[in-house]
Every structure is written in structure tokens, then in C-alpha cells.
Amino acid sequence: MILTIVVVVLLLACVFLCLYRIGRGPSAPDRSIALDILGIVTVGFCALLTLLTGQDFYLNIGIAWAMLSFIGTLALAKHLAGRGFDE
Amino acid sequence: MILLQAIGYGLIVLGVIFDLFGCIGLVRLPDFHNRMHAAMKCVTLGTMSILIGAALASGSGAIMAKALLCALFIAITAPTAAHALSRAAYLSGVVPAHKEICDHYGADRRARGEERS
Numbered sequence: 776m777i778l779t780i781v782v783v784v785l786l787l788a789c790v791f792l793c794l795y796r797i798g799r800g801p802s803a804p805d806r807s808i809a810l811d812i813l814g815i816v817t818v819g820f821c822a823l824l825t826l827l828t829g830q831d832f833y834l835n836i837g838i839a840w841a842m843l844s845f846i847g848t849l850a851l852a853k854h855l856a857g858r859g860f861d862e
Numbered sequence: 863m864i865l866l867q868a869i870g871y872g873l874i875v876l877g878v879i880f881d882l883f884g885c886i887g888l889v890r891l892p893d894f895h896n897r898m899h900a901a902m903k904c905v906t907l908g909t910m911s912i913l914i915g916a917a918l919a920s921g922s923g924a925i926m927a928k929a930l931l932c933a934l935f936i937a938i939t940a941p942t943a944a945h946a947l948s949r950a951a952y953l954s955g956v957v958p959a960h961k962e963i964c965d966h967y968g969a970d971r972r973a974r975g976e977e978r979s
Binding site: 778782785786788789792793795796802803804805807808809811812815816818819822823825826829831834835837838841842844845848849851852853854855856857 | 871874875877878879881882884885886888889894897898901902905906908909912913916919920922924925928929931932935936939940942943944946947948949950951953954956
């Protein structure tokens with residue numbers, strides 16, 4: 776139980792560090808890489824919730840979140856490189 | 863069974879520590895490319911380690927299959943996103959914190975006659 780609380784608190788610290796970089800980041804690529812990292816940390820959170828509750832639908836949320844984060848990061852990268860979305 | 867659970871929880875603790883190191887690097891390092899180097903490597907390794915640890919520690923077939931699928935998906939997509947984003951940052955003109963010592967991508971672009979925008 777102590778191990779579970781410590782792990783969840785450390786992942787929450789990761790989330791707050793990413794939020795700090797999203798809010799503070801001096802350029803737009805900083806913010807978008809922090810958003811991508813936030814999505815990946817959330818997938819880890821979903822895996823942890825699956826292990827804690829024993830129900831496997833949290834991992835569906837994790838897979839969908841990873842896909843959405845990937846597509847959003849690619850779209851942001853294309854926008855930052857100054858190209859259209861359909862090249 | 864107990865051995866698999868011990869290995870799984872060990873992997874989860876290792877992954878959370880790597881996640882924390884990656885996010886500290888995301889906050890502390892001075893430059894965009896330094897931040898992306900630390901964060902992408904550590905966080906991808908950390909989250910894949912958490913997923914594999916959950917797959918080993920759960921002992922259920924459905925959870926194991928989904929967690930391994932998710933780990934495979936992250937292993938494929940995270941380097942792709944990092945590569946696209948670093949190229950976009952270079953093209954959008956992110957200035958490095960220190961003087962650029964080695965810029966092979968810019969040299970290639972100049973050799974092809976493309977301006978750095």
C-alpha cells in the first residue's frame with residue numbers, strides 16, 4: 776500500500792513538472808513536447824490503475840490516449856514546420 | 863508467480879523513477895533539443911517499463927495482451943513524434959542556448975540550396 780502511494784505521488788510530480796513546462800515554455804515546440812510527455816505519463820497512469828483495480832478497460836483508455844497524443848503531436852509538428860496537413 | 867510479481871513491481875518502480883528523471887530533465891535543461899533528448903528517452907523507457915511491469919504483475923491474459931500492445935505502440939510512435947517535432951523546431955527557428963558546434967542538417971540544407979527559415 777505504501778508502495779502504491781509512493782508510485783502515484785511520483786507520477787503526479789511528473790504531471791506537475793510537465794504542466795510547469797507547458798505553462799512556462801519559451802517557444803511553441805517546448806509546449807508541444809511537454810504535451811506529448813504528459814500523454815505518455817498518462818498512459819503509465821492508466822497501466823497503474825489497471826493493476827490497482829484489476830479491470831482491463833483502463834488500458835483501452837491508455838491505448839486511445841497514446842494514439843490521440845501521437846496524432847496531435849504530428850499535427851502540431853506539421854503546423855510548426857509551416858506545411859499543410861495533407862502533404 | 864511470486865517471482866513474476868516481484869519482477870513486475872520492480873519494473874514499475876524503475877519505470878516511475880525514469881519518468882521522474884525525464885520530467886526533471888524537461889524542466890531543468892537549458893535548451894529545446896536538450897530537453898527533448900532527456901524527456902523523450904527517459905519517459906518512453908519509463909512508461910514502457912511500467913507497462914511491461916503491469917503485464918508481468920497482473921497475471922491475467924487480457925491485461926497482459928493489452929499492456930504489451932500499448933508498449934509496442936509507444937515504442938513505435940514516440941520516436942516518430944520526437945523526430946517530427948525536432949525537425950519542426952529546427953525549421954521554425956528555435957535558437958540553441960549555446961553556440962552550435964555541429965549542424966549537419968543545416969549543412970545538408972545549405973548544400974541543397976534551401977534557406978534556413
